[in-house]
Amino acid sequence: MPDSILVIVEQREGKLNRVSWETLTAGQALAAETGWTLEAAVAGSGVTNFANEIAGKKVARVYAIESPKLEPYTPDAFAVALKQFIASNQPRLVLMPHTYQVRDFVPKLATAMARTAISDCIGYKKDGDKLLFTRQMFQGKLAADVSFTCDAPWFVTFQNGAFRGDKVDAGSGAAPVETVKVEIADGIIRNKPQEVFKEAKQAVDLTQAEIIVSVGRGIKEQKNIELAKQLAEALGGELAASRPICDSGWLPMDRQIGSSGQTVAPKLYLALGISGAIQHIVGMKGARTIIAINKDSEAPIFEIADFAVVGNLFDIVPPLIEEVKKAKAGA
Amino acid sequence: MKILVCMKQVPQKDAPLKLNDSGAWIREDVSYEVNEPDAFALEEALRQKEKHSGEVVVITAGPARAQQVLREALAKGADRAIHLEDSAFVGLDAANTARAFAAAIKDETFDLIFTGLQSDDYGYAQTGVVLAELLGWPHATIIMQIEKTDAGIRVKRELEAGYFQFVDMPLPALLTIQSGINKLRYATLIGIKQAKSKPLRKVALAEVQSAIGANMQKIERLYIPQKTKNTEFLEGSPAEVAKKLVEKLRNEVHVL
Numbered sequence: 001m002p003d004s005i006l007v008i009v010e011q012r013e014g015k016l017n018r019v020s021w022e023t024l025t026a027g028q029a030l031a032a033e034t035g036w037t038l039e040a041a042v043a044g045s046g047v048t049n050f051a052n053e054i055a056g057k058k059v060a061r062v063y064a065i066e067s068p069k070l071e072p073y074t075p076d077a078f079a080v081a082l083k084q085f086i087a088s089n090q091p092r093l094v095l096m097p098h099t100y101q102v103r104d105f106v107p108k109l110a111t112a113m114a115r116t117a118i119s120d121c122i123g124y125k126k127d128g129d130k131l132l133f134t135r136q137m138f139q140g141k142l143a144a145d146v147s148f149t150c151d152a153p154w155f156v157t158f159q160n161g162a163f164r165g166d167k168v169d170a171g172s173g174a175a176p177v178e179t180v181k182v183e184i185a186d187g188i189i190r191n192k193p194q195e196v197f198k199e200a201k202q203a204v205d206l207t208q209a210e211i212i213v214s215v216g217r218g219i220k221e222q223k224n225i226e227l228a229k230q231l232a233e234a235l236g237g238e239l240a241a242s243r244p245i246c247d248s249g250w251l252p253m254d255r256q257i258g259s260s261g262q263t264v265a266p267k268l269y270l271a272l273g274i275s276g277a278i279q280h281i282v283g284m285k286g287a288r289t290i291i292a293i294n295k296d297s298e299a300p301i302f303e304i305a306d307f308a309v310v311g312n313l314f315d316i317v318p319p320l321i322e323e324v325k326k327a328k329a330g331a
Numbered sequence: 332m333k334i335l336v337c338m339k340q341v342p343q344k345d346a347p348l349k350l351n352d353s354g355a356w357i358r359e360d361v362s363y364e365v366n367e368p369d370a371f372a373l374e375e376a377l378r379q380k381e382k383h384s385g386e387v388v389v390i391t392a393g394p395a396r397a398q399q400v401l402r403e404a405l406a407k408g409a410d411r412a413i414h415l416e417d418s419a420f421v422g423l424d425a426a427n428t429a430r431a432f433a434a435a436i437k438d439e440t441f442d443l444i445f446t447g448l449q450s451d452d453y454g455y456a457q458t459g460v461v462l463a464e465l466l467g468w469p470h471a472t473i474i475m476q477i478e479k480t481d482a483g484i485r486v487k488r489e490l491e492a493g494y495f496q497f498v499d500m501p502l503p504a505l506l507t508i509q510s511g512i513n514k515l516r517y518a519t520l521i522g523i524k525q526a527k528s529k530p531l532r533k534v535a536l537a538e539v540q541s542a543i544g545a546n547m548q549k550i551e552r553l554y555i556p557q558k559t560k561n562t563e564f565l566e567g568s569p570a571e572v573a574k575k576l577v578e579k580l581r582n583e584v585h586v587l
Contacts, residue, residue, distance in 0.1 A: 075460075075470065100491050104472045107425065107460035116426050116547035119455055132551060138357070138452050141348050143556040150547035190469035192499040193488075199495055211586055235586065247511030253493070260489055260509075268586050275344065278454070289584045291576065296345045303556065307579055308564045309572050319573035327577050327587045 004037040005030055006091035006153075007059075008082070010099055011042055011050050012073070013196060019097040020054075021165030026124070026158050027095050028058055028169050033126050036092060039063065043081055045071035051177045058169040062177045063089070069184040075105040076189045081182040083112050091153055093131075098157035100259075110155045117155035118146050120278070122162045139277055140300035160259065160282045204238060204254055210267045211237025214257055214284070215245055218273015218294060218313055222250045227317050228272055234324040237268070242280045258283035272313045276301030293317070332385040332479070334376040334443045337432060337459065338369040338404060340397040341452040355553060365400045368447025372508040374515050375477065376445050377408045383479055385442070386410045392420035392431055398531070405526035406518035412529070417536035424546040425457035432458075433465045434542035435534045443484075444505040448473050456507075463505035470505040471498050475512050 007027040009020035024040065031038035038058070042050045043065040051064040065085050069077050082105075086094060096102045098120045110117045121133040125145060132145040133156055148154045206212060213232035219225060225239075232239040239255060246256040257264055258280040265286035272293050274280060277300070284290070285304050292305035293313045302308045309316060342348060343362040351358045376387045389404040391397050392415035401412035415431055423431065444466075446459035463470035475495065476487035483501040489509050490496055518526075565575045581587040 079464075100473060100489070103456050104460070107457040108464045108470070111426060111429075111461045111464040116424060117457065118548055119457060127551075130551075135454075136556070137454060137553070138342060138348055139344065139454075140556070142350075142357070142553055144550045144554075145552040147549050147551050148547065149545065149549045190501055191471060194497040194499070196490060196494050196496045198493055235580075243510065259491065261493065263492075268580070268584050277451075291579075291584075296347075298347050299345075302562055303558055304560055305562050306560065307576065308562050309576070310564065310566075311569070311572065315569040316572055319570045320576055323573045323577040324580070324587065327581060 002037055003034070003092045004039055004089075005034070005093045005095060006086070006089065007038070007040045007095045009040060009042050009050065009054060010097055010101060011044050011047060012101065016050050016053060017097065017099060018165060019099060019160050021168050022161070022163040023095050023097045023158055024054070024057055024059070025163040025165060025168045029163070030093065030095070030124060034131070039089075039091065041065055041085065043070055043078060045069075048177065048179065052174070055175040055177050056171060057175075058171040059175045062175055064177060064179045065182055066179055067182045067184050069189060072193045073101060074189050074191045074193060075108055076191065077184050078105040079109040079112055080184050080188055082109050084182050085180055086113065086153055094153050094155045096155070096157050098159050102157055106155060106157060113153065115150055115153060115155060116148070117157060118148070119157045120159050121156055122159050136278060139275065140281070140303065141298060159278065161285060199253070206238055206240055206255065206257065206262045206264050209238040209264065211235050211270075212240050212257075212264060212266045212268070212284075212287075213237050213270045213272065214240040214242065214274060215251075215272045216242040216274030216280070217244050218275075219245065220273075222248070224314070225250055227314070231270070231272075231317055231321050231324070234321050234328070235268075235270075237266075237270075240264070242274050242277070271301050271305070272317065274301050275299045276304070332379055332383045332442045333440065334379060334385065334387050334445060335436060335439070335441045336369070336373045336376045336387065336389045336404070336409070337444065337446040337462070338373065338389055338391045338400050339366040339447070339450050339452075340364070340391065340393055340400045341366045341450055344451065350553060350555075355550075357553075363396060363399070365403060366447050366450045366452070368449060368451075368508060368510045370447075370515055371510050371512050372445040372447050373404050373407065373409065374513045375508055376443075377516070378513060379443070379477065379479075380408075388413065388439070388441070390432060390435065391415070392423070392428060394418040394421065401531060402526055403518060405529045405531070406523040407516055408522060410529065412531040413534060414531060415534045415536075415539065419536055422546075423543070424548050425455040426461050426547060427543045428458050429461035429465055430542045430544070431539045432462055434539040442502045444468075444503075446505070446507050448507045448509050459505055459507040466503075466505070468503050468505050469500050470507070471500060472507040473509045474506045475509050477506065
């Protein structure tokens with residue numbers, strides 16, 4: 001069997017998770033680099049339509065891995081089904097997006113196959129014959145190139161935003177779609193998931209905001225939020241926050257930016273005292289301009305900032321509010 | 332309920348990190364703290380014990396310095412601790428760390444194992460789920476609420492983009508805990524005093540060595556990431572910086 005790369009795309013609640021296109025782009029790039037065949041798979045119950053959608057892209061073949069027991073999602077069923085499929089299909093490399101769902105089953109799947117997963121990668125390199133996968137460590141302060149020291153299959157998950165989903169190559173014609181029925185024995189599934197729900201109504205839609213002033217741990221105390229609010233008001237923007245601020249109840253959850261909150265792409269994102277953990281950055285790196293004020297000169301937020309100020313936000317924000325007001329009054 | 336909490340000591344969030352002389356790893360002389368999600372996992376275990384009685388045991392792997400995490404946990408109310416003490420544990424991949432934990436607790440029976448959802452240093456987000464698979468237990472990740480039921484537990488999983496889901500599970504089970512699931516407590520003076528006399532079992536590398544295999548993944552290079560953006564740093568007094576920022580907002584960002 002020739003070497004192959006398998007991209008497992010993600011469907012949830014009858015929708016293809018858009019980050020799947022990014023993983024497919026990564027797969028196409030790796031296939032071009034290695035000369036290995038690129039295949040894709042989607043697992044679930046009644047997933048042929050997703051397989052057909054993927055088959056329109058540049059892939060050699062698409063598998064619809066089917067079992068009624070794959071719906072709703074459980075880690076037990078997914079690990080068993082994918083283990084069966086991978087054991088017979090024998091891909092060298094298995095690529096997936098680093099979503100909450102993938103994080104839930106991939107370590108189990110890899111362990112069940114006596115293998116490992118290199119998780120949350122942001123890119124890859126080819127070093128001679130060796131494939132290296134780049135991942136962030138220590139909150140993004142350092143990067144590591146990681147290789148596999150075990151036999152294939154090699155499991156890799158890619159961080160949201162690591163590749164361009166809109167750059168996925170269309171195929172010259174529809175790739176063949178094959179349905180693979182998997183057996184999941186009774187008693188395998190131990191978890192009983194209930195309906196998926198959304199907690200509270202979103203009172204504010206940050207995705208529509210042109211200007212966002214966002215606060216992180218550096219704001220120190222709840223009463224200091226007022227300062228950020230004044231700046232947001234002066235600029236005519238919305239107030240948002242990183243996760244710890246909402247966890248502390250200083251701002252409501254619907255103002256949270258990041259992987260567990262909202263993803264925004266405003267004209268201006270002004271980050272006050274936000275260190276820039278990966279989970280936050282995935283939610284705002286699409287902003288046209290990023291301004292960061294932070295006292296830690298090594299804060300990862302500066303890696304993606306257009307304009308950076310290393311300093312105490314409590315010294316800088318008050319005169320900034322005054323200057324903004326002056327500018328607005330003069331305009 | 333008998334609950335094991337897996338904890339990790341990590342470099343402090345704002346600690347400046349430097350590569351060591353070999354360039355292969357960070358210099359050890361930084362300040363350390365408990366991995367934040369693990370602190371929430373501990374807090375949740377203590378709350379469950381207060382509700383349903385039982386025992387809370389904490390475990391960590393790392394050099395002597397890592398004992399601090401266990402001492403703090405004991406001071407907050409954990410009943411006893413297990414320390415896999417060796418600097419070699421720092422270099423294990425997620426699978427081997429999970430194997431070492433599984434070996435260290437083989438003579439124990441727990442109803443629940445908690446871990447933080449991921450570590451702030453390596454960020455694998457794998458050790459807990461791997462441990463569940465090694466033990467043959469069901470698991471659920473990124474948990475925001477835990478309730479005991481007649482048949483086991485009902486947990487609230489956080490999904491992406493503000494969605495949640497309740498999941499019913501049998502016991503024993505492993506859960507990875509999300510930051511913010513609860514409000515952390517502080518250790519009391521009396522707690523700190525009592526912690527000194529609580530049992531702490533040390534496990535040497537040799538005792539779990541047979542359970543550990545070769546790492547299946549290897550960090551070939553560790554480095555300071557290349558900047559992808561051309562960041563302009565604005566300097567000066569706060570008043571000067573404020574003026575410069577406003578000029579950028581007007582002339583380059585065009586929002587004023």
